[in-house]
Amino acid sequence: MNEFLPFIVAGLATGAVYGLAGLGVVLTYKTSGIFNFGYGAVAALSAFLFHFLRADLGIPWPIAAAVCLGVLAPAMGLLLELLARSLAGANETIKVVTTVGMILIVAALGALWHPDNPPTFAPFLPQSTVRLLGVNVTWEQIVLFAFSLAASAVLFWFFRSVRFGIVMRGVVDDPDLVSMSGDDPVRVRRWAWILGTMFSVVAGLLLASAQPLDGVTLSTVVFAAFGAAAVGRFSSLPLTFAGGLLIGVAVAMVDKYAATVDWVGGMAPSLPFLILFVVLIVTPRGKLVQRRLVAQAQAYRPYHAPARVRLAAGAVAVGLLALVPAVQGAQIAVWSAALVHIILFLSLGLLIRQSGQISLCHMAFAAVGAAAFAHFAAVEGMPWAAALLLAALVAVPVGALIAIPAVRVSGVFLALATLGFGILAQQVFYTRGFMFGDSTMGIPAPRPTFTIGSLDFSTDEGFYYLLLVAALLVVVLVVAIGHGRLGRLLEAMADSPLALETHGATSSVLKVIVFCLSAALASLAGAFTGMLYQFGIGTYFEWFNSILIVAVVLLVTVGSPWYAVIAAIAYSVIPGYLHGGATTNSVLQLLFGLGAVTAVYATRAAGTPEPVRNFLDRLGGRRPAPATTGEARPAPRAPVTVRREEPAGKGLEVRDLTVRFGGVTAVDNVSLTAPPGAITGLVGPNGAGKTTTFNACSGLNSPTSGRILLHGADVTRASPARRARRGLGRTFQRTELFGSLTVRQNIAMGREAALAGGNPLAQLAGSRHAARLVADAAEEAMALTGTDRIADVQAGLLPIGQRRLVELARALAGPFDLLLLDEPSSGLDAYETEEFGRVLKTVVRERGTGILLVEHDMTLVREVCDRVHVLDFGSLIFEGTPEEMHASERVRAAYLGDAVALAGE
Numbered sequence: 043m044n045e046f047l048p049f050i051v052a053g054l055a056t057g058a059v060y061g062l063a064g065l066g067v068v069l070t071y072k073t074s075g076i077f078n079f080g081y082g083a084v085a086a087l088s089a090f091l092f093h094f095l096r097a098d099l100g101i102p103w104p105i106a107a108a109v110c111l112g113v114l115a116p117a118m119g120l121l122l123e124l125l126a127r128s129l130a131g132a133n134e135t136i137k138v139v140t141t142v143g144m145i146l147i148v149a150a151l152g153a154l155w156h157p158d159n160p161p162t163f164a165p166f167l168p169q170s171t172v173r174l175l176g177v178n179v180t181w182e183q184i185v186l187f188a189f190s191l192a193a194s195a196v197l198f199w200f201f202r203s204v205r206f207g208i209v210m211r212g213v214v215d216d217p218d219l220v221s222m223s224g225d226d227p228v229r230v231r232r233w234a235w236i237l238g239t240m241f242s243v244v245a246g247l248l249l250a251s252a253q254p255l256d257g258v259t260l261s262t263v264v265f266a267a268f269g270a271a272a273v274g275r276f277s278s279l280p281l282t283f284a285g286g287l288l289i290g291v292a293v294a295m296v297d298k299y300a301a302t303v304d305w306v307g308g309m310a311p312s313l314p315f316l317i318l319f320v321v322l323i324v325t326p327r328g329k330l331v332q333r334r335l336v337a338q339a340q341a342y343r344p345y346h347a348p349a350r351v352r353l354a355a356g357a358v359a360v361g362l363l364a365l366v367p368a369v370q371g372a373q374i375a376v377w378s379a380a381l382v383h384i385i386l387f388l389s390l391g392l393l394i395r396q397s398g399q400i401s402l403c404h405m406a407f408a409a410v411g412a413a414a415f416a417h418f419a420a421v422e423g424m425p426w427a428a429a430l431l432l433a434a435l436v437a438v439p440v441g442a443l444i445a446i447p448a449v450r451v452s453g454v455f456l457a458l459a460t461l462g463f464g465i466l467a468q469q470v471f472y473t474r475g476f477m478f479g480d481s482t483m484g485i486p487a488p489r490p491t492f493t494i495g496s497l498d499f500s501t502d503e504g505f506y507y508l509l510l511v512a513a514l515l516v517v518v519l520v521v522a523i524g525h526g527r528l529g530r531l532l533e534a535m536a537d538s539p540l541a542l543e544t545h546g547a548t549s550s551v552l553k554v555i556v557f558c559l560s561a562a563l564a565s566l567a568g569a570f571t572g573m574l575y576q577f578g579i580g581t582y583f584e585w586f587n588s589i590l591i592v593a594v595v596l597l598v599t600v601g602s603p604w605y606a607v608i609a610a611i612a613y614s615v616i617p618g619y620l621h622g623g624a625t626t627n628s629v630l631q632l633l634f635g636l637g638a639v640t641a642v643y644a645t646r647a648a649g650t651p652e653p654v655r656n657f658l659d660r661l662g663g664r665r666p667a668p669a670t671t672g673e674a675r676p677a678p679r680a681p682v683t684v685r686r687e688e689p690a691g692k693g694l695e696v697r698d699l700t701v702r703f704g705g706v707t708a709v710d711n712v713s714l715t716a717p718p719g720a721i722t723g724l725v726g727p728n729g730a731g732k733t734t735t736f737n738a739c740s741g742l743n744s745p746t747s748g749r750i751l752l753h754g755a756d757v758t759r760a761s762p763a764r765r766a767r768r769g770l771g772r773t774f775q776r777t778e779l780f781g782s783l784t785v786r787q788n789i790a791m792g793r794e795a796a797l798a799g800g801n802p803l804a805q806l807a808g809s810r811h812a813a814r815l816v817a818d819a820a821e822e823a824m825a826l827t828g829t830d831r832i833a834d835v836q837a838g839l840l841p842i843g844q845r846r847l848v849e850l851a852r853a854l855a856g857p858f859d860l861l862l863l864d865e866p867s868s869g870l871d872a873y874e875t876e877e878f879g880r881v882l883k884t885v886v887r888e889r890g891t892g893i894l895l896v897e898h899d900m901t902l903v904r905e906v907c908d909r910v911h912v913l914d915f916g917s918l919i920f921e922g923t924p925e926e927m928h929a930s931e932r933v934r935a936a937y938l939g940d941a942v943a944l945a946g947e
């Protein structure tokens with residue numbers, strides 16, 4: 043035991059600080075819904091300030107620490123709260139990039155402050171030792187542990203016993219309740235940010251000891267707190283602190299074995315990231331609650347010039363790039379790097395721009411490509427092309443590995459998992475022989491030795507042309523993907539994975555495809571990077587650059603593939619011409635960081651100006667764009683004749699369904715049927731359990747007990763997509779449209795998603811016959827609902843009434859014989875509701891579709907429903923015809939109770 047004790051003591055000391063830092067992370071995440079990826083950056087900034095005051099100005103450390111805590115922490119806290127508030131309505135990627143941008147800023151500031159070797163942060167706590175339990179313990183360790191424990195205890199007490207602390211805990215769950223109790227949620231959050239920032243400042247000062255004063259290193263050290271927060275599932279404060287202790291001790295134990303066990307070497311600092319990654323992979327999906335405080339962001343639709351204009355511009359761009367060796371021969375390396383970056387940015391754009399996924403480990407994919415190519419080509423002596431192809435293929439399983447967290451979690455958790463993986467990959471794998479060899483020089487990455495005519499591809503000029511062709515091929519591939527089924531599915535997934543699933547496409551398969559594809563392309567870029575510099579080595583692929591390139595790709599808001607070209611020029615060519623060396627790079631990094639932090643404004647302001655659009659449209663012979671606002675009311679016409687489908691089966695049966703959420707029984711032993719060719723109403727007061735029943739039917743929640751049968755087959759365990767493919771469609775209480783697609787594309791996706799299904803090949807592309815089927819189904823659904831008049835309007839811009847119609851049309855375009863419609867008339871005026879009812883009746887009459895309708899509008903229920911089920915407090919209290927329902931005392935009492943409750947609010 044004695045041999046372990048010193049390590050356990052050291053581990054507990056650092057672990058307590060990790061725990062403390064983790065508490066700050068959880069605190070701000072819980073109260074604001076914004077995960078602060080810049081947490082380590084704030085810590086680094088406080089270490090900078092402390093060092094400046096103490097070492098440069100000679101101020102005693104207690105005063106320096108007081109300035110950090112009393113001035114820097116509140117100032118940064120207030121700034122961060124403002125930033126967090128500005129992110130209301132922004133999408134997850136923007137939220138991540140905004141706080142990630144702080145790392146770029148602080149790292150750049152640090153590099154500008156000390157351009158050469160950064161000084162070391164001198165310990166300020168006593169290093170003398172005392173003997174405790176037979177172990178030598180430094181006073182620093184004792185203070186770290188005692189201080190962190192005391193600070194955490196005060197925080198727990200504050201949250202449990204102090205009124206303001208209790209309010210702070212409540213603000214994320216129910217801000218309205220907080221307002222009603224007389225507190226201002228903004229003030230509460232502001233204090234939470236200040237408190238959280240104080241924790242990061244303290245963590246910065248305590249963890250920086252003996253570390254170099256460089257922003258990236260310090261941020262990484264404090265990132266260990268993310269591992270602790272993951273153990274606490276980003277929610278529990280005591281578990282987070284315990285997680286910190288666990289990580290501290292685990293790191294110390296790994297350190298103990300590092301000297302003797304070979305494979306353990308270098309693992310200690312990456313252990314928190316391993317734990318972070320593993321927790322995100324193994325934690326049951328429902329346990330990681332993504333905090334959502336704001337309405338879904340409105341999707342932004344980039345302008346695309348007419349095809350003719352784009353082709354011409356592309357030809358000019360290629361022509362100009364082809365001239366580079368002739369006119370800019372001296373800078374050919376810089377331009378070659380830009381071509382490689384076009385490939386890298388396109389591969390990243392496939393994820394973060396086209397599919398709404400986040401990857402903060404893209405450089406790791408590139409590193410795999412560089413290492414694999416160098417091994418295959420230089421060590422194994424394979425032919426160049428075979429080595430390149432195999433290098434791309436080697437990255438595919440790595441992409442699939444990252445798709446695991448992507449399938450399980452999204453948004454901030456995916457960002458964390460990929461960040462953890464990126465750091466882990468660099469710290470554990472880059473340094474191993476199997477990646478870049480045992481020499482610090484890396485492994486040679488040979489250029490091709492073949493020639494075409496007088497063009498020798500091993501020369502700088504020849505290699506440049508080879509890169510130009512490769513970049514062009516990747517551009518063509520990405521454009522083709524964008525125009526094909528895969529591209530449409532990816533865009534739809536970016537807007538609403540939920541809608542895509544409930545229309546039949548399995549989004550997990552789609553995610554695996556896009557991660558594998560993206561990893562393979564990034565791997566190609568990595569292999570070319572190696573060839574460009576003639577060596578494959580880890581330093582070209584640092585994790586930090588993964589976050590830099592995400593910021594770059596997101597900030598250039600022009601359409602695909604142009605963003606990649608412009609971003610590559612900004613990233614590689616401009617610094618090459620400025621000749622400022624490291625300082626120029628730091629200034630650019632600072633600018634990218636500032637851009638990332640303000641990304642929400644940049645992307646809001648994005649868009650091609652109207653005159654430019656008009657000019658390009660005229661140039662390309664395109665008719666004027668349709669109005670983008672949905673002012674015109676699409677008066678539904680007389681229903682068109684629709685095909686009678688095959689007679690539907692037995693319809694939907696819900697048997698003894700019970701759904702509990704913790705202690706709440708939302709649905710209690712409910713049985714009902716929705717037969718084909720009829721409209722069945724499901725009504726009840728607010729909170730009665732209607733949506734929960736719908737979600738159980740379509741597979742969006744797991745029933746505690748009971749069964750769901752579709753046409754006689756038990757689908758209780760089937761995924762939402764599988765149920766959709768079996769004929770069950772639905773709409774949502776809060777509409778789930780593909781906001782960046784047009785109305786026509788939305789409706790077409792209603793059928794195409796089901797055709798794509800869960801088969802990877804079917805998701806990649808569809809046949810011509812399928813395309814006709816999709817177009818016909820969309821036309822018919824549009825005519826039926828009157829949405830053909832707004833077919834080319836972007837769905838995200840429509841008012842609520844039209845959104846409902848589009849959602850219905852999308853469901854009608856799908857291959858569904860049973861539809862679950864969740865409050866479809868809310869937001870419609872009386873006229874629209876009447877028309878809506880007519881459409882429903884037509885569909886049921888002509889197609890034999892069965893409809894289960896959740897509805898608060900009793901007039902509509904009376905007019906269209908054949909039978910009605912009434913829920914109250916999760917239990918079925920009535921079943922009969924609408925007329926019988928209106929006569930029922932029990933139903934009246936349930937509604938009256940609700941009305942009285944409402945009146946009393």
Ligand SMILES: Nc1ncnc2c1ncn2[C@@H]1O[C@H](COP(=O)(O)OP(=O)(O)OP(=O)(O)O)[C@@H](O)[C@H]1O
Nearest residue numbers: 703706707708726727728729730731732733734735
């Ligand atoms: N994910 C969840 N976690 C915890 N409780 C939940 C969850 N979803 C629903 N509930 C609770 O279950 C009960 C039923 O909610 P549900 O949304 O199904 O009612 P509803 O009849 O659709 O109400 P409304 O008409 O207002 O939409 C409510 O008390 C609600 O607070």
